[in-house]
Structures are given as structure tokens and as C-alpha cells.
Amino acid sequence: MAKTDAIIGWKTLAQGCHILEPGNSAQFRTGDWRSQRPVLDKEKCIKCGMCWIFCPDMAYSQDDDGYFIADMEYCKGCGICVHECPKDAITLVPEEG
Amino acid sequence: MANRIGVEVSIAIANAVKLANVDLVAAYPITPQTHIVEHLSELVANGELDAEYVPVESEHAAMSCCCGSSAAGARTFTSSSSQGLSLMSEILYPAAAMRFPIVMVVANRAMSAPISIWNDHQDIMVQRDVGWIQTFAENGQEAVDLTLHAFRVAEDRRVTLPMMVNIDGFTLSHVIEPMEMMSQEEADAYLPPFKPRYRLDPRKPVTMGPVGMPEVYTEAKVAHSEAIKKSKKVILQGWKEFADMFGRHYNLVETYRSEGAEVLLVTMGSISETAMTAIDKMRDEGQSVGLVRIRLWRPFPGPEFRKVAGKAKVLAVVDRCLPPGALCGPVGAELRSLFYKIPGSPKIFSFVAGLGGRDVRVEHFEEMVDKARAFAKRRPKELYDVIGVREK
Numbered sequence: 001m002a003k004t005d006a007i008i009g010w011k012t013l014a015q016g017c018h019i020l021e022p023g024n025s026a027q028f029r030t031g032d033w034r035s036q037r038p039v040l041d042k043e044k045c046i047k048c049g050m051c052w053i054f055c056p057d058m059a060y061s062q063d064d065d066g067y068f069i070a071d072m073e074y075c076k077g078c079g080i081c082v083h084e085c086p087k088d089a090i091t092l093v094p095e096e097g
Numbered sequence: 098m099a100n101r102i103g104v105e106v107s108i109a110i111a112n113a114v115k116l117a118n119v120d121l122v123a124a125y126p127i128t129p130q131t132h133i134v135e136h137l138s139e140l141v142a143n144g145e146l147d148a149e150y151v152p153v154e155s156e157h158a159a160m161s162c163c164c165g166s167s168a169a170g171a172r173t174f175t176s177s178s179s180q181g182l183s184l185m186s187e188i189l190y191p192a193a194a195m196r197f198p199i200v201m202v203v204a205n206r207a208m209s210a211p212i213s214i215w216n217d218h219q220d221i222m223v224q225r226d227v228g229w230i231q232t233f234a235e236n237g238q239e240a241v242d243l244t245l246h247a248f249r250v251a252e253d254r255r256v257t258l259p260m261m262v263n264i265d266g267f268t269l270s271h272v273i274e275p276m277e278m279m280s281q282e283e284a285d286a287y288l289p290p291f292k293p294r295y296r297l298d299p300r301k302p303v304t305m306g307p308v309g310m311p312e313v314y315t316e317a318k319v320a321h322s323e324a325i326k327k328s329k330k331v332i333l334q335g336w337k338e339f340a341d342m343f344g345r346h347y348n349l350v351e352t353y354r355s356e357g358a359e360v361l362l363v364t365m366g367s368i369s370e371t372a373m374t375a376i377d378k379m380r381d382e383g384q385s386v387g388l389v390r391i392r393l394w395r396p397f398p399g400p401e402f403r404k405v406a407g408k409a410k411v412l413a414v415v416d417r418c419l420p421p422g423a424l425c426g427p428v429g430a431e432l433r434s435l436f437y438k439i440p441g442s443p444k445i446f447s448f449v450a451g452l453g454g455r456d457v458r459v460e461h462f463e464e465m466v467d468k469a470r471a472f473a474k475r476r477p478k479e480l481y482d483v484i485g486v487r488e489k
């Protein structure tokens with residue numbers, strides 16, 4: 001996305017609305033319109049990393065104990081991890097409020 | 098300077114594109130543009146032009162291919178007409194908004210239906226607002242000169258916008274005219290190599306064509322609009338240096354015997370030559386008439402037009418396009434808004450003529466001048482009048 005968090009004027013916009021900084025979407029909260037979130041049941045999780053592999057937004061990363069946890073700044077709640085989890089350890093829970 | 102040699106205008110344009118040393122041509126043949134791209138295809142096949150020639154499956158693909166090529170930093174050319182130009186339309190917008198300096202020659206032709214392969218300006222007027230710089234040539238020499246000029250302006254880093262050179266289909270495209278062609282050395286001296294500010298390069302990645310949320314879309318449109326407005330300076334500079342090198346002078350608007358004229362004809366493209374003959378005839382009869390020809394259509398040269406035409410009493414504007422349901426043709430509407438509420442400004446009437454290849458002759462220009470004078474005395478019901486239309 002072209003920069004939207006920073007309010008910039010037409011004179012400072014890059015030519016052609018190009019994005020000149022590779023991977024700059026990391027700077028934006030791309031998950032803030034999520035309607036449901038994945039919740040992990042650590043009892044069932046075998047730390048296989050399938051959620052991490054399949055996540056289209058690279059929202060998952062491994063914590064110190066080896067569990068894969070989605071970063072809610074970037075998770076869009078698509079549910080692919082829920083679908084791919086071989087142990088049904090992840091469930092989608094509606095976002096409230 | 099080289100001798101004048103008789104060449105078909107389309108072939109001469111293709112040769113000018115060769116002199117510009119393009120890297121890629123992507124085109125789909127359509128009458129009356131065909132000879133331009135056929136000849137370019139031959140030049141590439143014969144090894145005379147070291148370029149990629151991409152025989153695409155449609156005009157939509159042609160313009161898409163041109164965008165990719167230009168984004169990669171290649172000098173890019175295409176050409177089209179009428180229905181083909183309309184099929185490109187979707188991609189003409191991003192080509193301009195993403196600032197790809199593609200050059201296109203449009204051999205102007207009517208829009209269907211009924212099917213007409215002949216000349217008018219409906220095809221380009223449909224694309225008026227795509228954000229390309231647009232010029233109109235009067236004759237073959239000008240078509241060649243404007244083509245070379247277009248590369249220089251489009252690729253200038255102060256501009257970086259695509260540019261269309263409009264030539265009247267058949268009237269120009271298929272006519273053999275004596276022309277001066279520049280040498281390769283002269284063309285190279287006029288046209289520096291294409292060095293884009295940004296291009297697709299894996300070593301230095303950029304994103305072109307991202308989503309623009311409501312917070313940024315307006316700013317992107319204003320940036321584009323300001324860029325095309327500012328291009329006028331570079332366009333003029335390009336013509337000035339062209340005159341210095343080749344001795345042929347071009348301006349944003351041209352005048353012919355317009356000094357002190359009460360009535361001014363306003364034209365674009367090749368019919369201007371007939372209009373000049375008509376002006377000579379009317380001037381000989383003692384009428385106070387002159388001609389103003391618009392060469393640069395987008396960005397519209399408002400102050401320059403006002404300067405040359407603002408003192409006339411009446412403008413008889415030729416619109417080679419009849420937009421159904423509009424108040425008048427696009428050139429008439431443009432000039433009406435230019436002069437709106439300016440004290441002492443001329444009265445403006447639009448005359449629709451030369452649709453679908455119908456000849457516009459000297460007597461038609463005389464008719465326009467007469468009618469415009471009469472309309473100035475007694476306001477007509479409509480803001481436009483169709484010249485030479487049969488009713489029954």
C-alpha cells in the first residue's frame with residue numbers, strides 16, 4: 001500500500017505513487033481490520049510449524065518455548081492456519097468490541 | 098540539412114521512431130495506423146533497428162506490454178487508431194499515472210458505428226482525460242518532427258509522462274509528402290539516451306502501481322495533474338532546441354493572418370491547411386478573418402491561446418467530433434470555459450465538421466465564418482452547428 005499512516009502532501013509523494021522502500025508493509029498495521037483471530041491450544045500443539053509455513057502474511061513467529069504465535073498487528077484472521085493445523089490446535093474466535 | 102524527399106507519412110514516422118533508437122515496439126495493426134507498425138516490424142526483421150518488436154494479441158496487450166517495457170527502462174513506442182485506441186483505454190490511465198514515458202502516434206479515425214475507417218477526432222476525444230500529453234500535427238513533416246520531439250519531452254525527468262502525437266488518418270498517414278529527414282547523428286544530438294529516475298531493477302526494488310487508499314489517492318491525482326501542467330515549459334524548450342538544430346519552428350498554438358481579425362477560425366490537425374486557403378480567399382475579399390491552430394491539446398495552453406485569440410470578436414471553432422448529448426464539441430467547450438466571464442472576450446461557436454472522413458472544403462470554412470458572425474448577432478438555440486448535414 002502507498003503510505004497511508006503518514007499524512008503526506010502531493011509534493012512529497014513519490015513519482016507515480018511508487019513505493020521506493022522494499023518491504024515497507026512491515027511498517028503498517030495490516031491486520032487491524034480482522035474480524036476473527038486464531039487462538040492456539042498449547043495442549044494440542046506439536047510445534048510442527050505448519051501455521052508458520054502457510055501463513056500468507058508471515059504473521060507467525062516462534063516464541064522462546066518453541067510455539068508458533070501469530071502477531072495480531074499483521075494477522076488478518078483468514079483462518080488458513082486453522083485449516084492447515086494437523087492437530088486442530090487452532091480455533092478462530094470472533095473479535096469483539 | 099538533408100534534401101526533401103517524397104515519403105509516405107507513415108513510413109517517415111516509422112523512420113523517425115528508428116532514428117529515436119527505440120528499444121521496444123508493441124503494436125496491433127489497425128487501419129489507418131497499419132503502415133507505421135508494419136514498417137517498424139520490417140526494420141526490426143531486417144536488422145536495421147535493434148529493438149524488440151512484440152506482435153501482441155490486442156491493443157490492450159500492446160499498451161500493457163509498453164508499460165512493462167517502459168517500467169524496465171526501455172525506450173518504448175506504439176501506435177493505434179479508433180477502436181484499437183479505445184481497447185487500450187484501460188491501460189492508458191495507469192501508463193500516465195505511473196509515469197511511463199511511452200510515445201504513441203495515433204492515426205485519428207472515427208468511432209463505430211457505423212463502421213468508418215476514415216478520419217475525424219472522435220477516437221482521441223474519448224481519451225482526452227487519460228493524462229497523456231497530446232499534440233496534433235498539421236502535415237507530414239510536422240508528424241515526423243513531433244514524434245522525435247515526443248520522446249525528448251516524455252523522457253525528460255522534469256516530465257516523465259507518456260505522449261501522444263495525433264495525425265489525421267489517411268489525410269496524413271497515407272499521403273506522400275516531400276520531407277526532410279534528420280541524420281542519425283542529428284537525431285542523437287537532439288535526443289539524449291533514456292535514463293529514467295526509477296525503473297524495475299531487482300538490485301534496487303521498488304513497487305509500481307500500489308493500492309492508493311482514500312488518504313493518498315487525491316494527492317496522487319493532483320501530483321499527476323501538476324506534472325502535466327508543468328510539462329509545457331519542457332515542451333517549449335524541446336521545440337526551441339528543435340528550431341535551433343533543424344530550422345523548423347513550433348509553438349503551442351499557431352496563428353495565420355490573425356492579427357486584428359474580428360473572426361478567428363480555430364482548428365486542430367490537417368484541415369488547418371485548407372482553412373488557411375479559406376482565410377486567404379476571405380482576406381482577399383476584404384473580410385477580417387484569421388486562423389488559430391491548437392498544436393498542444395493536453396495540457397491545454399490556456400494563457401497562450403488567450404493571448405493570440407482574446408481580442409477577436411468571434412471564434413468559429415471546428416470540432417471534429419459530435420459527443421451525443423453534450424452542449425457542444427470538446428474544443429468548443431474548452432474554449433468556452435477558458436473565456437468564461439472574461440470581460441470583452443470573444444463569442445464562441447462550435448462547428449461540427451469532417452466526421453468519418455467527410456471533406457471539409459474552403460466553402461465550409463466560409464460557411465462557418467458567416468454563421469459565426471450571424472450567431473454573434475442573434476444567439477442560436479444550440480451551442481454548436483453541424484456543417485453540411487442533410488436533413489431529408
